Amino acid sequence: MTGSIAPLSEDIAQTNDAFTGLAGVAASEIEEQQQDLKRSPYGSTTFTSKPSDSNVQVVTNVVLEENENENTALRGGQKPVLSNAKIQIIMTSMYLGIFLAALDGTIVSTLMTHIASEFQALPNISWIATGYLLSTTCFQPLYGKISDVLGRKPLLVFSNVVFGLGCLLCGFSNNLWFLVAGRFVTGIGGGGLTSLASITTSDIVPLRDRALYQGMCNVFFAIGTSCGGLVGGFFGEHGGGWRLAFLIQIPVCIISCVLIITYLDLPPLRSYEASCQSYAQRLKNLDWQGAVTLVTFLFLFMLTSSLGGKEIPYDSKLFSLMCVFTVISGALFVIVEIYMTSDPILPVSFLKDRSVSAGSLANFFCVMGMITVNFYLPVYWSSVLNIGPTDVGKRALPSFFSIAFGSLGAGYYMKRTGKYYCFTLGGCLIAVLGLIQVNSVSASMPVWQQYMLQVVPGLGVSILITVTLLAMIAAVPHEHQAATTSISYAFRSTGCTLGVSIGAAIFRNTLNTLLNSKVLKLVSEQHSEAELRSIISNAAHSAEWIHKGAPVFVRATLVECYHFACRATFKFCLFVTILATISCCFIKEHRLHTSIERD
Template identity: 45%
Template sequence: MGQEHSPLLKPDSKALDDPTLASPGLVARDLAHLDEQIDPLSTTSTPNYGSSSQDIESQTQSGSPEDTDATTEFTSAQLRVIIGSLYVGSFLAALDTTIVTTLLSTIASSINSVSKMSWIAASYLLTCSAFQPLYGKLSDIYGRKPLLIFSNVTFALGCLISGFSHDLIGLSVGRAITGIGGGGLTSLGTIATSDLVPLKSRGVYQGLGNIAFGVGAATGGIYGALFEKYLGWEYAFFSQVPIALLSGFLIWKYLQLPKGSLGLGLPGSRLAKLKQVDFIGATFLVSSLLSFMVLVSFSGNEIKVNGSGFWGLIIFSLGTLLAFIYVELYVATQPIIPVQLFAYITVLSSGLTNWFMTMSVFTYLFYMPVFWSSVLGLTPTEIGLRTIANFVGVSSGSFLSGIYMKRTGRYYKLAVITGLFTILGVYQLYKTTKTTSLFFQYIELLIPGAGYAASLTVTLIALIAAVPHDQQASTTSIQYAFRATGSTIGVSVSSFIFQKYLLSSLNKNLLANIPEGFTKADVLKIIEKSFNSSEYTWKAPEVFRNAIIDSYDLSTHKALLFSVVTCIIAVIVSLFMKEHHLHSSIQRK
């Protein structure tokens, strides 16, 4: 394999020299030898960082020294404090997301913007998607701690703005700023954990991190509902500010990475570090992602399909993407994302698995509450109670999959089995009706939540195992970029489907037979109110109520069908991942 080079790699050591450090570019130099470390698409042989089933079997039977001589520079107590500090950020990000999903209809109705409620969700996901890929490489340059503190402060500022805003534009701006911070909280916590924990145990710690995330997700619904009930939805945002500041303080006080860790950043002055930042590549990447996300989020509503704005965004997004790829391949000494890594099947497969799976999950997380609210007439508190099953599923699925990988050193079969269970769970959500039993309503998020958490853990470990340790930050950013863009696309596409079928069904059901005492103008006003506020379903004239409920029932199920389809695609794509050896030392030697 040493003689077979990827067509994307051109190992010219002089061309890869970094003039600002008077030494070969750290990332570019390693990428030039990736074909000696990673399994490419064109070969089935596998080296140190990625091994076939036979390699793993022989390593397991022989008992390699690294499996018994794992070392760490921290005691268990120290490690718990450090990782616990990181997980406060994960908890906060999940808390915020669930608060918004639970109160989305309520917030949108209070500002008369149900037809544009995807703006509230999409504005967060837009900036999170665009900026999240930057954190990995930036933290390699400046260090994990400064960027984690920045993320917490930005998150707090965004929540403050959101709480003070009582119109769609102000709230969207606040959510966008929150998204910049939220992207760093989630991705940097995962990256820093990989700096501290050997790969074979990494799944367990990822499971613990997902438990923290799950606690935030489970409590967010009830948390937001209680604030909305007693103080107003604004205070659900205000209350997150001190939590974000506490998280930043804990990171500042306790996150002390070991000497020599990549997470400490590059040595040198601020000016030297500044020269390492790939500003050109970052600008092209953010521009491409933002324009693409705007296109996906608002096509069919604010952006007319096949209009000049529609095609303009497509051309701009593709143009900046191609420019970004060129800069990363031929210009940048410290690429934001080493695009060469996409030539390897495990990196590509795990990323796409996350992409499609996240589309599926965010779709049902947004539209199951809409179904419960509009079709069943449940209150935010009752909806919050039904989301607890998702927490139990996420916590158990991630942690148990981590234990499995730690004990066996394998993950491929686990990915296949949990994927099939996830499909089953999402399909059961699609089959939910007005007559679904109360018991099942409280447990139906359990299976898909567990499957999704297991998928996140497995694909993350597979991705990190497939590349050298000094590339783990950049590849983790790739993973989170897929997840962030997938969530945006999922919410946007499902919102388009939901609104299309809702408006069509309302017009069909309400205008077909206009009751006595109502004019067509009266019915059109009722349709408008029903379309803009799910809460109006239970306030509308009784003669129209069942028709409105049936319209919401149909439209939410069309959105959930999209969730089923994307989940199936995710599981199919995951079959292309390879089994890689999970090392027991951080250095993977």
């Protein structure tokens, strides 16, 4: 029997079979792996088969040792360890994508008045922002599983192309709804740019180092978010018109796309069956039922949250109907993912893991609180303190540095220690203390404290966001990291949308109640009820009117109403941040591996 068995190559001859003790025994499994390696551009080992005169079937486990000369590490499949220079180039391309996606989320904040004036469409102008947020939220969770099937590179290129196409449509739009459609297309690409950056990072760097790269991703997202209003304002007033604010992003998309095509070269898919299929076959086998029900649920959820209480009253039949359809579509999605597919587009079963579910809820609640603070602190500055837009923007600027410090600090801490549980709770505590400080805001607060008000909560939330994603990824096998990342982004997006909607509802209801109770007390011979109701209506619709058009006798009362309405919203932010802290208590600490492949 010994003479009938020959090694396939000298490389394999150095590895003894675990069952027979013979050198270089290889069964059909190794021949399949051989073919897979030959297809791979990373296969540095060449197998040459010699004939055997017996049908010996031996099950073997061949471990290919690290080849230091070619800098490759293999375990159960081909996975390259890229050079540091190549990793930095790849990450730069994805940082550009993250920056653009974040920039586009806020760039319209200072362009809306210019666009509304040109198209004579002030009542519907908010759809410019809603269209982008709507498509980003709906399509972002799909990229994880689709990139598992089709590969990261094609999806990253697709995201950049679609994002650039959307910007092109926005730049050449000739009416409001054409612009909204362009924003919707841009959001489809933007959702991929952010989520795929996190997913691809997990493929090219070890989990221990990944925290630092995730921190950098958060920094670029913060830069984009902070610069959006400034860039939009510059082009709107001085830089050639609002259209150029969209068109100027296309060259950056092209640069990012070229870098990805040139340098991002990931190994073939782990599934041998999938790697042998054409793109058409892989697309056909996708969980389309899950994808359709998920997008439908998120679309209805976003639409209901955005329109409820504004365009559609809460007590209307239409709003009730939208809520019913949202719940039904959500239930259908869960049923499809659990019972009707073997390879779900967004595996809700992962939520059974306490780290995944706790991390998801922590993301949901902390983003809900922070986005609401970011929306309503500027309202407080302008309505209560009568601060102009430029000075309002200056008060938000210091938070960027705390977000950068928190994100990078969290990444560095995890890289050095491999630990994250206690650090997560520390970040939560910082966020809670920061929100307590926000709730103490008053008209008499010193100016330096106003500048520092978003610094502490920004620091805490940036730590929490960075760490919880790593905690979720560490809790699942490597092949499920993309889907888990998609779950994280899905919870963030829905938390963001719901936070703005709930915050707006609290603010509007509190403001209307206070205006009616306090202003109507001023009824007298000099001021009729009709006059006061007109004042209430104007004050409820425009914070600027309070300081520019409101009668002097009622101005202090109106400012007081805005003060307490904002404070009520800030209390909601504190409450959900406490819920995020409670969620983090249930996260289980896992080992952060120092190699790309992990057991």
